[in-house]
Amino acid sequence: MSWWQRAVIYQVYPRSFQDTNADGVGDLEGIRRRLPYLKSLGVDALWLSPFYKSPMKDFGYDVADYCDVDPVFGTLQDFDRLLEEAHTLGLKVLVDLVPNHTSSEHPWFLESRASRNSPKRDWYIWKDPAPDGGPPNNWQSFFGGPAWTLDEATGQYYLHLFLPEQPDLNWRNPEVREAIKEVMRFWLRRGVDGFRVDVLWLLGKDPLFRDEPGSDLWRPGLPDRARHEHLYTEDQPETYAYVREMRQVLDEFSEPGRERVMVGEIYLPLPRLVRYYAAGCHLPFNFSLITEGLPDWRPENLARIVESYEGLLTRFDWPNWVLGNHDQPRLASRLGEPQARVAAMLLFTLRGTPTWYYGDELALPNGLIPPEKVQDPAALRQRDREPTAYHTLGRDPERTPMPWDASPYGGFSTVEPWLPLNPDYRTRNVAAQEQDPRSMLHLVRRLIALRKDPDLLYGAYRTYRAREGVYAYLRGRVACGPEPHGEGEGPGASARGEGGPFHPPGPGGEGGGEAFPAARRGRGGAARLGAWTPSLL
Structure with a gap:
């Protein structure tokens, strides 16, 4: 059995874990200093959300330089120290790879948009306007509105499934694929143990750029993107070949006992999700407990989800389970703390690799974000549509700082954090729960230890x-x-x-x-x- 099959993976959102330079934002040095806590919790691997150089329009998922650390998080030397110390403690480290899109400030895109004749023009997806001058088709952004933005200088639209500041790379171009593989090699040479690959199922796009059909499930109040079935922007046949190419890079650096692993972010129905195993993804993230379980937390429904998933796996496929991440409301807010305890027991006793989100071991609820403190672009883009409620619609509430103790700013920082701490941080924090043997923290620690039982x-x-x-x-x-x-x-x-x-x-x-x-x-x-x-x- 490989290390990633035995492991409990713990997601760290660097901005919110530990600030050490008094700017209100977490950093790599802060993560390094908290490694003993993670070791004591019993986890085996860290997944670090993006820390690359970025304009931070989407807080690191808009990468301007894949091979450098943004100064807000530290330096490459800080990363190397973190990695070395984690390995000394027996902890693996996975880093986020964002291969679908870059920042609009990335040198690749700046060169691409310079002219229609640029050598890197085809590194991104450019199309002429429709006959009426509008976008080339009806594809929609995950953040609302068209997925196309007109570049006035060259007279063409570029594709962005997320923000206009996040143009999509053209994965049909072999030069793009090789460039991303070189990024992977850069981090693998530094010693990382693998990657969590962002929006893996979106890499391929329909080469004919056909309009997506309308969805019968759409109703007022749902996002613009829900108006359509995504037959041409998700899970395209060529995506499996792209996954195989990335897996080959990981295999270049793997050796017995030191396999380099690919974890894929894939929001698809289970029968389509499991196809990514055969393509070479070690762990295609299984979000079914989030997408189907949390909205209907009846025992019979949970059994149905688990049985459906288990029934789709071959003997070569290793299961995995996820209950939270930086894009989903907090577990304790979805279920309440008593049921969050039930969910923890479920996660750590099912077959396969569990992934745990920072702070859920405290039953940390969603934070309360006043309108003037909103940071998330997903919420800010809703201001015109939801002027009185937009501050509740984004992802800031699940990204609030980790409360370590009852001191001012919760031991996270010595200054006001980038997002406010939860109102109850003086009683709900690591130090307080360490003293309470009945706390959620103690329960999670016991469950992680129990999971090492051979039967589990x-x-x-x-x-x-x-x-x-x-x-x-x-x-x-x-x-x-x-x-x-x-x-x-x-x-x-x-x-x-x-x-x-x-x-x-x-x-x-x-x-x-x-x-x-x-x-x-x-x-x-x-x-x-x-x-x-x-x-x-």
Whole structure:
């Protein structure tokens, strides 16, 4: 089994983790200083969101130089120190790769837009206007409005699936692909252990640039992009070939025990998502618990999601699960803290590699962002449409600073942070939860340690019960056949929607283990689960 199959991956959003130079923004040195905390939590790998040189129109996802660190985060030497110390502690480091688009201030784009005859013109996607002078087609940006912007100087439109300041690269151009592969080699030579690849499923675009058909699911209030089915801007056939090329670069640097890994951001239905395994992506991010589970947190629905995913995997595919990231509302705000605890137990006891978002181990809720403090362009672009509510619509609430203690600014900084801390940071912080054995932090630490049990790490999965408000499943190397095996079974996990008895598998109902943390044994070996509580038996 490779390291990335055994690992718990922890996402760090650098701007919000730890500030060490009193500018209110987190930095690489801050992450380095907090490595002992991450080691004590028990995680195995860090995924660092972008820290590259950038105008910060989308906070680092608009890259102006792929091979340098933005001064707000530090220097390349700071990165090298962070990487060296992480490796000394036995922690792997993944960095964000943003290959779909660059900043409009990247030298490649500046050269591309200089003239129609520029050698780099075809590095980006340029098209003549439609007959009426408007955009070439009806493609929409993820941030609202057309995905095309007219360059007055050259009379053509360029494509940007995100902000106008984030022009899309033309992946059909082999020079572009080779340039991105050289970026990968730059960081692999420095010693990184792999990449989380941003919007991997968007790299290919329809070569005919056809209009996208309307969606029957659109209704007022949904984003502009939801008006259409994305047949021509998502999951194009050539994308799999691009993934294979990137995988070949990773394999150049891999050796036994030191595999370099590709994690792909892919928002697709599960049957389409799993195709990326065969293309060479080690871990195509499985967001089904976010997209389908959090909106319908019934035990029966959770069982359906897990069974659907497990049923699609071949024996060569390694599962993975995600419950939060920098683009999604906080877990505790979606579910409430009691159910966030249930979700943590689910994440760390399902089969596969879990990814955890910084601060969720504190049950950190979404922050409260006043209008004058809004930073996220996704929210700022909604000001005209939602003048009284735009500050609630972006991604700032899930990106607030990590609260380390009850001191002013939560131990994150000595000055006012770039985003406000959560109002309850004086009581909800790392130092306070370290002192409370019943805290979310202690629960997550125990679950991560428990996941190293061979039955959970290597064992198969089988649903034991998914009805009457109970979702119970078995994990183990010998226990997950068509019927419970009794003696020799691995652990079983369960969650119940309403309180009541549940008979775990085993001889005479005896599961052979202690409840973790909230079931009580009754007559006949029945475990009585409280309402909406998880247990490990």
